Amino acid sequence: xxEQPLLEVKGxxxxxxxxxxxxxxxxxxxxxxxxxxxxxxxxxxTTVFNLLSGTIKPTAGHIAVGGERLEGQxxxxxxxxxxxxxxxxxxxxxxxxxxxxVLAGMHGTxxxxxxxxxxxxxxxxxxxxxxxxxxxELLETFGLSRHADELSxxxxxxxxxxxxxxxxxxxxxxxxxxxxxAAGMNPAEGRQxxxxxxxxxxxxxxxxxxxxxxMEVVMELCxxxxxxxxxxxxxxxxPEEVRRSPAVREAYLGGE
Ligand code: ATP
Numbered sequence: 001x002x003e004q005p006l007l008e009v010k011g012x013x014x015x016x017x018x019x020x021x022x023x024x025x026x027x028x029x030x031x032x033x034x035x036x037x038x039x040x041x042x043x044x045x046t047t048v049f050n051l052l053s054g055t056i057k058p059t060a061g062h063i064a065v066g067g068e069r070l071e072g073q074x075x076x077x078x079x080x081x082x083x084x085x086x087x088x089x090x091x092x093x094x095x096x097x098x099x100x101x102v103l104a105g106m107h108g109t110x111x112x113x114x115x116x117x118x119x120x121x122x123x124x125x126x127x128x129x130x131x132x133x134x135x136x137e138l139l140e141t142f143g144l145s146r147h148a149d150e151l152s153x154x155x156x157x158x159x160x161x162x163x164x165x166x167x168x169x170x171x172x173x174x175x176x177x178x179x180x181x182a183a184g185m186n187p188a189e190g191r192q193x194x195x196x197x198x199x200x201x202x203x204x205x206x207x208x209x210x211x212x213x214x215m216e217v218v219m220e221l222c223x224x225x226x227x228x229x230x231x232x233x234x235x236x237x238x239p240e241e242v243r244r245s246p247a248v249r250e251a252y253l254g255g256e
Pocket of ligand 1: 042043044047
């Protein structure tokens with residue numbers, strides 16, 4: 001019997017007035033997969049992330065995480081089931097330090113009891129230590145340790161982007177939605193990020209969905225790529241299949 005997917009989306013639609021931003025999307029993601037979500041500007045990618053993280057509610061359709069139906073629930077419920085995300089536009093707490101930003105991210109942890117304790121200021125010393133250790137480890141992995149006590153507003157752009165990912169990872173997610181993590185990075189920073197994400201993919205039991213316009217990044221990291229166009233699913237395949245698809249070239253790559 002096939003394994004139950006970590007994420008299962010059926011007939012998912014979202015309309016804004018007359019605009020059908022997401023139109024009857026079906027998507028199944030297994031544990032440990034790295035899925036790319038691509039498509040031209042306005043194709044509906046960010047709307048899909050908003051739906052998958054409970055930021056907005058669907059007009060129609062089902063979203064199940066770990067077999068549990070969540071459509072209609074809010075962002076807290078999605079986070080509590082292990083869904084974390086980053087945003088296209090960086091959303092850090094600018095006047096908290098780098099370390100505090102990561103701890104703040106832990107308020108969205110998928111560990112419900114831990115989250116309640118955090119919010120109610122009832123953390124046991126061991127739990128607090130565990131969180132601080134996790135935060136320190138993540139900052140180390142992403143090369144941000146030396147900035148731990150600086151205000152996040154003082155970080156370089158590339159470091160702020162990395163901190164966004166650290167903050168999402170700090171929630172102990174099962175499913176991480178990355179919205180253009182390499183946007184605005186210089187080529188060296190972009191390369192470094194791809195290597196880091198590749199390393200996380202190899203070493204941690206984590207499932208990713210990635211929106212990214214840089215096709216090299218998508219092709220290198222993703223096991224499967226879904227192509228959206230005008231809210232509809234246009235194609236799904238391996239990076240190689242996507243590269244060879246005439247329909248994708250036509251819609252997305254400008255028929256090169
Ligand atoms: P990009 O690559 O430019 O970020 P995208 O693929 O992420 O684009 P979305 O941002 O999801 O696309 O937008 C899909 C469509 O839905 C667009 O036509 C957009 O204008 C519309 N849209 C998105 N959010 C809203 C909203 N809150 N209100 C009205 N229309 C919206």
